[in-house]
Amino acid sequence: METFADYLATIDQEDHRARTEEVLNWVMEKFPDLKTKIAWNQPMFTDHETFILGFSVSKKHLAVSPEAAGITHFSEAIQKAGYDHTKNLLRFPWEQPIDYSLLEQMIQFNRLDKADCSTFWRK
Template structure:
């Protein structure tokens, strides 16, 4: 995942950098068919040219951007896990563990939902 290296090296403190590496590595190892890409100043993963999931960092959390459908499909689950979310992103605080089952549910949903998608974003 060398395309993320410059982005990763800029994350401070080191504990936050390590958490982001852990998350990106998990996606890469769990979904080797997804293509890691760096666009719009954030690491993301695509499948057959369509966006599946992206990540960014702030001072207090990792933002997970799965492209919409969060409220409809995952809102209750996100709240159950103690995370907050907006219309198009989920906040995983650095102070809380990463719930990889949730990430897997979201990625699986997007891959299935966008299996026949021919554009980068949903229409």
């Protein structure tokens, strides 16, 4: 969590900070081989130097970005789980529980889909 400590300290609302820390810890425990980094002022997870997942905090939600390909692939599941999304991110409202199963599937999808990717972002 050391990588994300400064970022977490910038989250003013204590419950939002705690929820964000909980989710980041879950990813690190579930996928210990993913690398952590802060880029574009956001916590990110990478695999072999390619982007897997990023997070950002807003007033109403914790946003998760698996890139557009991840959103497209999981669009129906996201809606079925009761979440909103844009082309590039999924929104976990603060007042709703996190669907960790969906998050796990997104991470696994990106790791498999980008196994041979040699760039940070998909091309």
